[in-house]
Amino acid sequence: MIFTGSAQAEQTLRIGYQKFNSLNILKSTGALERALAPEGIRVAWYEFAAGPQLLEAMSTGAIDLGHAADAPSVFAQAAGKPVVYLAAEQPYPKGIGILVSKDSPITDVAGLKGQRVATGRGWNAQYLLAVALQQAGLSYKDIQPAYVSNAADAVAALQSGSVAAATLWDPFLAAAEQKQPVRNLRDGEGLTNNRTFYLSTAAFADTHRALLHTFFSELxxxxxxxNAHPKDVAQLLAPQLGIDASTLEVASSRRNYNAVAITPAIVAEQQRLADTFQGLGLIPHAIRIQDAVYPATVVP
Structure with a gap:
């Protein structure tokens, strides 16, 4: 939270978001601004290409609150960033995938052995890749990861033929499935719940508990x-995100946006993810997810 002037009445809540999430919807409605205006609080929105960049900004104090997927959240904790889990969205396993070109000879995940695969460090789709390889009897070391920093670069690498496969998440996954000659080898069904988490810092949450209650109430x-209007969501977000409504409708129809409090079962999910990445040597040491869970409930 920053002050835009000397008075308490000139506070600004800084929220980080990515393309396609309930934060996009909340931003479009203006409801949070209306709810906070009587308290003299304005809202500033900052868009990020992916979760790792958003959480880096949060850790440096550039934003107060935001969302990221399961894997970026684990990587942030492992890197010692002072972020805490406030809430989680419902499972979204079909919102991530491993794509190959439509005419690729690769027909299943086992066929990725020895191949270059475009993915990002700390992506939710990177975790999908890791556990899908395990299910196929392979390990992460059996592929050649080609690390990229955003979804557009992953798609470009697949289109150019420099990689055999690429990992993506919605809405970029839906866009590729709708617009590109690709096949989805594997989504997260039965492998990962692919949750989105709402995160902040303990220092911010401790000081602004009432504000967080208002935020989650409006969210x-x-x-x-x-959840009840995927077509309307698509029409609402298309101009904001620069993605066509038909693609957004596909992505929205397979998602449940509701946020819930962090439960022991959700902590266990995240712990499995963290342990998997640590076992693969992708994070440097073991971490305890519960240590990064904010101890008070902020979801109404």
Missing amino acids: AKASTWA
């Missing part, structure tokens, strides 16, 4: 509406 209203 719940937007999410409930979104």
Whole structure:
């Protein structure tokens, strides 16, 4: 939280978001701004290409609150960034995938052995790749990861033929499936719940508990509406995100936007993810997810 002037009445809540999430919907409605205006709080929104960049900004104090997927959240904790879990969205396993070109001779995940695969460090789709390889009797070391920093670069690498496969998440996954000659070898169904988490710092949450309650109350209203109106969500977000409505409708129809409190079962999910990455040597040491869970409930 920053001050835009000397008075308490000139506070600004800084929220980080990525393309396609309930935060996009909340931003579009203006409901949070209306709810906070009587308290003299304005809202500033900052878009990030992916979770790792958003969480880096949070750790340096550039934003107060935001969302990221399961894997970036684990990588941030492993790197010692002072971020805490506030809430989680519902499972979204079909929102991630491993794509190959439509005419690729690769027909299953086992066929990725020895191949170059475009993915990002700390992506939710990187975790999908790791556990899908394990299920196929392979390990992460059996492929050649080609690390990229955003979804556009992953798609470009697949299109150029410099990689045999690419990992993606919605809405970029839906866009590729709708617009590109690709096949989805594997989504997250049965492998990973692919949750989105809402995160902040303990210092911010301790000081602004009432504000967080207002934030999650308004988010719940937007999410409930979104779950019932995927077509309307697509029409609402298309101009904001620069992605066509038909693609967004596909992505939205396979998602549940509602946020819930962090439960022991969700902590266990994240712990399995963290242990997998640590076992692969992708994070330097073991971590305890519970240590990064904010101890107070902020979801109404």
